[in-house]
Amino acid sequence: xxxxxxxxxxxxxxxxxxxxxxxxxxxxxxxxxxxxxxxxxxxxxxxxxxxxxxxxxxxxxxxxxxxxxxxxxxxxxxxxxxxxxxxxxxxxxxxxxxxxxxxxxxxxxxxxxxxxxxxxxxxxxxxxxxxxxxxxxxxxxxxxxxxxxxxxxxxxxxxxxxxxxxxxxxxxxxxxxxxxxxxxxxxxxxxxxxxxxxxxxxxxxxxxxxxxxxxxxxxxxxxxxxxxxxxxxxxxxxxxxxxxxxxxxxxxx
Amino acid sequence: xxxxxxxxxxxxxxxxxxxxxxxxxxxxxxxxxxxxxxxxxxxxxxxxxxxxxxxxxxxxxxxxxxxxxxxxxxxxxxxxxxxxxxxxxxxxxxxxxxxxxxxxxxxxxxxxxxxxxxxxxxxxxxxxxxxxxxxxxxxxxxxxxxxxxxxxxxxxxxxxxxxxxxxxxxxxxxxxxxxxxxxxxxxxxxxxxxxxxxxxxxxxxxxxxxxxxxxxxxxxxxxxxxxxxxxxxxxxxxxxxxxxxxxxxxxxx
DNA sequence: GTCGTCAAAATACTATACGAAATAGTATTT
DNA sequence: AAATACTATTTCGTATAGTATTTTGACGAC
Numbered sequence: 209x210x211x212x213x214x215x216x217x218x219x220x221x222x223x224x225x226x227x228x229x230x231x232x233x234x235x236x237x238x239x240x241x242x243x244x245x246x247x248x249x250x251x252x253x254x255x256x257x258x259x260x261x262x263x264x265x266x267x268x269x270x271x272x273x274x275x276x277x278x279x280x281x282x283x284x285x286x287x288x289x290x291x292x293x294x295x296x297x298x299x300x301x302x303x304x305x306x307x308x309x310x311x312x313x314x315x316x317x318x319x320x321x322x323x324x325x326x327x328x329x330x331x332x333x334x335x336x337x338x339x340x341x342x343x344x345x346x347x348x349x350x351x352x353x354x355x356x357x358x359x360x361x362x363x364x365x366x367x368x369x370x371x372x373x374x375x376x377x378x379x380x381x382x383x384x385x386x387x388x389x390x391x392x393x394x395x396x397x398x399x400x401x402x403x404x405x406x407x408x409x410x411x412x413x414x415x416x417x418x419x420x421x422x423x424x425x426x427x428x429x430x431x432x433x434x435x436x437x438x439x440x441x442x443x444x445x446x447x448x449x450x451x452x453x454x455x456x457x458x459x460x461x
Numbered sequence: 462x463x464x465x466x467x468x469x470x471x472x473x474x475x476x477x478x479x480x481x482x483x484x485x486x487x488x489x490x491x492x493x494x495x496x497x498x499x500x501x502x503x504x505x506x507x508x509x510x511x512x513x514x515x516x517x518x519x520x521x522x523x524x525x526x527x528x529x530x531x532x533x534x535x536x537x538x539x540x541x542x543x544x545x546x547x548x549x550x551x552x553x554x555x556x557x558x559x560x561x562x563x564x565x566x567x568x569x570x571x572x573x574x575x576x577x578x579x580x581x582x583x584x585x586x587x588x589x590x591x592x593x594x595x596x597x598x599x600x601x602x603x604x605x606x607x608x609x610x611x612x613x614x615x616x617x618x619x620x621x622x623x624x625x626x627x628x629x630x631x632x633x634x635x636x637x638x639x640x641x642x643x644x645x646x647x648x649x650x651x652x653x654x655x656x657x658x659x660x661x662x663x664x665x666x667x668x669x670x671x672x673x674x675x676x677x678x679x680x681x682x683x684x685x686x687x688x689x690x691x692x693x694x695x696x697x698x699x700x701x702x703x704x705x706x707x708x709x710x711x712x713x714x
Numbered sequence: 715g716t717c718g719t720c721a722a723a724a725t726a727c728t729a730t731a732c733g734a735a736a737t738a739g740t741a742t743t744t
Numbered sequence: 745a746a747a748t749a750c751t752a753t754t755t756c757g758t759a760t761a762g763t764a765t766t767t768t769g770a771c772g773a774c
Contacts (some may be wrong), residue, residue, distance in 0.1 A: 273526030302620035367555035381565040
């Protein structure tokens with residue numbers, strides 16, 4: 209179906225194809241439509257998305273800076289591989305350096321607008337509980353990403369916000385999750401492991417540990433309790449690390 | 462196979478023009494050949510560098526991710542403006558979050574290779590003292606950038622290293638310095654101020670405070686004194702901030 | 715003189731085709 | 745079997761044409 213009219217149907221066409229293409233390719237990487245480590249052929253991609261090479265090239269150049277695409281001179285582009293255990297640990301260590309500080313600052317600077325934003329975000333998390341399990345994963349990860357990002361923004365430090373966003377940590381975690389899921393399809397013995405991965409990290413169903421921890425962070429921030437917010441954030445990230453770490457190890461073995 | 466004719470005249474031509482172009486444009490921004498906030502015309506740039514639009518577009522897309530170029534849809538690219546005082550402070554605050562930690566980790570992990578690298582870097586700083594004053598600025602900033610980057614690398618945390626490099630802090634500081642210098646040309650009354658800017662921050666001539674502080678950090682790391690390395694780095698960044706801050710304010714008023 | 719309107723020029727963006735050069739794979743010769 | 749030569753594929757860059765959007769600047773109304 210190399211009919212070029214198709215992409216129009218997929219959504220509201222922004223006037224800049226490069227940006228659209230960027231989002232589309234990002235989505236394709238996120239959903240493993242392009243597998244981790246797979247080669248990315250510009251011509252093929254252009255044909256598939258119904259655009260010319262120019263926007264593809266710009267999108268790939270940006271994705272390379274984002275660390276989602278790797279470029280080898282004269283050999284072309286390919287998606288980056290899944291996080292190694294070391295990269296995974298490094299990432300969480302990095303988050304431990306900046307996010308507790310961001311929470312602390314947020315508690316000092318919080319105002320009515322910030323409180324409203326935090327309220328809205330927590331509300332969206334709770335409504336996500338009503339979704340089916342498969343939709344919950346996506347919804348939870350998106351909430352998690354927005355929540356943490358929101359706090360870095362409330363902290364008011366541009367450098368911190370930017371560096372956090374650039375880690376694309378939730379994107380990488382989602383890729384790990386997807387990889388686990390597809391392993392499941394090949395190997396039924398992994399069944400319990402993959403369920404664990406999801407339940408441990410996002411605690412859907414009865415636990416909802418993530419929501420509880422987020423709630424604690426939010427309360428401390430809104431109460432102006434800077435030290436409390438800091439330690440709450442610290443504990444939350446540490447607990448995420450502890451819960452997710454065995455799964456990451458399993459996948460990389 | 463026909464013998465390949467190397468174009469010796471043009472230098473070590475990398476076969477990937479995009480990368481070359483990226484470096485060239487970056488250099489042009491750094492040196493204010495393209496002024497902060499100025500528009501970047503793709504056609505003009507392509508003509509000037511003697512390449513076609515394709516590599517220019519890829520380079521600009523990457524520079525946009527780097528935060529050195531801003532893109533407005535359908536209106537084109539332009540260089541980012543100089544750091545505001547807030548951005549300047551945010552940047553240093555961010556560095557205070559990650560670099561002291563990096564120094565601490567480095568002290569724990571340091572080995573013979575790391576020591577040799579630190580030695581070599583400090584040596585290059587001392588030989589830079591023999592250069593003329595105008596060359597010293599460039600040489601010092603480059604040393605400073607390499608020194609701090611080296612420590613993040615020795616710390617072993619990829620996320621920290623990457624996020625530090627992406628701040629391009631030394632590049633931004635150099636742009637501030639250049640802006641001060643060009644103000645000097647227009648306004649002789651600024652003379653003292655600009656000299657201050659340079660001497661305060663890099664302490665060339667007799668002081669060489671930067672080198673002393675770097676030496677202290679290096680010693681602590683090589684001695685395996687993790688707490689000492691941490692506080693030394695903390696003091697160094699704080700002292701940079703204190704010294705440079707009045708200058709940054711002056712430029713942004 | 716100020717303001718809005720509208721056509722024309724400039725520029726950004728996309729499409730497409732072509733060619734040079736490098737890589738990778740295959741076949742041939744020594 | 746190893747080295748070489750050839751072919752195919754792919755990347756990378758160029759050139760050019762066409763469309764869409766912004767900017768400019770002139771003109772006229774108030």
